[in-house]
Amino acid sequence: MMPLSLVHQGSEVRLMEIQGGERLRKRLADLGLTCGMTIQTISDSGCGPMILKVKDTRLAIGRGMLQQILVEPLDASQESAALLFEGQTL
Numbered sequence: 658m659m660p661l662s663l664v665h666q667g668s669e670v671r672l673m674e675i676q677g678g679e680r681l682r683k684r685l686a687d688l689g690l691t692c693g694m695t696i697q698t699i700s701d702s703g704c705g706p707m708i709l710k711v712k713d714t715r716l717a718i719g720r721g722m723l724q725q726i727l728v729e730p731l732d733a734s735q736e737s738a739a740l741l742f743e744g745q746t747l
Contacts (some may be wrong), residue, residue, distance in 0.1 A: 658673050658674065658727040658728065658729055659727065659728065659729075659730075660724045660725075660726065660727060660728075661696070661698075661707070661709075661718075661723045661724075662720055662722060662724050662727050662728070663699040663729060664698050664701075664730070665698065665701070666699070666700060666701040667697070667698060667699075668697070668698050668730065668731075668732060669695055669696070669697045669730075669731040669732060670695070670696055670697075670698075670728035670729060670730050670731060671693065671694070671695055671696075671728060671729050671731060672690060672691065672692055672693065672694050672695075672696055672702040672717065672720075672726060672728055672734050673692060673693075673727050673728055673729050674726075674727040675690070675692070675725060675727070675747065676725045676726075676727060678684060681722065681725060685722070685726070688711070688716055689711050689712060689714060689716075690707035690711060690716075690726070694711070694712075696709050696711055696728065697709065697710040698710075698711070705719075705720070706718055706719050706722075707720075707723055708722070720733055728734070
Protein backbone atom coordinates (compact mmCIF):
# COMPACT_ATOMS: atom_id res chain seq x y z
CA MET A 658 0.00 0.00 0.00
CA MET A 659 1.03 3.59 -0.57
CA PRO A 660 -0.45 7.04 0.02
CA LEU A 661 -2.73 8.32 -2.72
CA SER A 662 -0.47 11.37 -3.01
CA LEU A 663 2.21 9.17 -4.70
CA VAL A 664 -0.06 7.87 -7.46
CA HIS A 665 0.61 9.13 -11.00
CA GLN A 666 -1.96 10.94 -13.09
CA GLY A 667 -4.27 8.61 -15.04
CA SER A 668 -3.74 5.60 -12.74
CA GLU A 669 -6.46 3.47 -11.21
CA VAL A 670 -6.12 2.31 -7.61
CA ARG A 671 -8.18 0.55 -4.96
CA LEU A 672 -8.77 2.40 -1.69
CA MET A 673 -7.54 0.10 1.09
CA GLU A 674 -7.41 2.19 4.26
CA ILE A 675 -8.04 5.67 5.59
CA GLN A 676 -5.63 6.64 8.33
CA GLY A 677 -6.68 9.39 10.66
CA GLY A 678 -9.50 10.14 13.00
CA GLU A 679 -13.20 9.49 12.81
CA ARG A 680 -13.83 13.02 11.55
CA LEU A 681 -11.62 12.51 8.47
CA ARG A 682 -13.14 9.09 7.75
CA LYS A 683 -16.65 10.51 7.97
CA ARG A 684 -15.75 13.48 5.75
CA LEU A 685 -14.30 11.18 3.07
CA ALA A 686 -17.24 8.77 3.34
CA ASP A 687 -19.61 11.72 2.85
CA LEU A 688 -17.70 12.50 -0.35
CA GLY A 689 -18.17 8.89 -1.49
CA LEU A 690 -14.72 7.50 -0.64
CA THR A 691 -14.99 4.12 1.05
CA CYS A 692 -12.60 1.19 1.42
CA GLY A 693 -12.56 -1.27 -1.46
CA MET A 694 -13.66 1.17 -4.15
CA THR A 695 -11.76 2.02 -7.33
CA ILE A 696 -10.42 5.55 -7.82
CA GLN A 697 -8.82 7.10 -10.90
CA THR A 698 -6.48 10.09 -10.74
CA ILE A 699 -7.54 12.66 -13.33
CA SER A 700 -5.20 15.57 -12.68
CA ASP A 701 -2.09 15.98 -10.55
CA SER A 702 0.03 19.09 -10.92
CA GLY A 703 2.38 18.04 -8.12
CA CYS A 704 1.20 20.78 -5.81
CA GLY A 705 -2.26 21.72 -4.65
CA PRO A 706 -5.23 19.36 -4.76
CA MET A 707 -5.44 16.21 -6.86
CA ILE A 708 -8.52 15.66 -9.02
CA LEU A 709 -9.99 12.17 -8.61
CA LYS A 710 -12.70 10.29 -10.49
CA VAL A 711 -14.90 8.51 -7.97
CA LYS A 712 -17.75 6.61 -9.65
CA ASP A 713 -19.33 9.29 -11.90
CA THR A 714 -18.03 12.25 -9.88
CA ARG A 715 -14.83 14.27 -9.82
CA LEU A 716 -13.41 15.35 -6.48
CA ALA A 717 -10.57 17.71 -5.58
CA ILE A 718 -8.73 16.34 -2.52
CA GLY A 719 -5.96 18.29 -0.79
CA ARG A 720 -2.45 16.94 -0.18
CA GLY A 721 -3.00 16.53 3.58
CA MET A 722 -5.96 14.22 3.03
CA LEU A 723 -4.19 12.37 0.20
CA GLN A 724 -1.40 11.39 2.62
CA GLN A 725 -3.99 9.72 4.88
CA ILE A 726 -5.57 7.62 2.10
CA LEU A 727 -3.74 4.32 1.46
CA VAL A 728 -4.27 2.61 -1.87
CA GLU A 729 -3.11 -0.39 -3.91
CA PRO A 730 -2.41 -0.05 -7.63
CA LEU A 731 -4.61 -1.86 -10.13
CA ASP A 732 -2.10 -1.58 -12.98
CA ALA A 733 1.46 -2.86 -13.25
CA SER A 734 2.99 0.59 -13.84
CA GLN A 735 2.15 1.64 -10.28
CA GLU A 736 3.23 -1.65 -8.69
CA SER A 737 6.92 -0.66 -8.55
CA ALA A 738 6.08 2.63 -6.80
CA ALA A 739 4.08 0.75 -4.17
CA LEU A 740 6.91 -1.72 -3.57
CA LEU A 741 9.44 1.09 -3.23
CA PHE A 742 7.18 2.88 -0.75
CA GLU A 743 6.91 -0.28 1.33
CA GLY A 744 10.70 -0.68 1.28
CA GLN A 745 10.74 -3.82 -0.84
CA THR A 746 12.89 -4.46 -3.88
CA LEU A 747 11.67 -5.51 -7.29
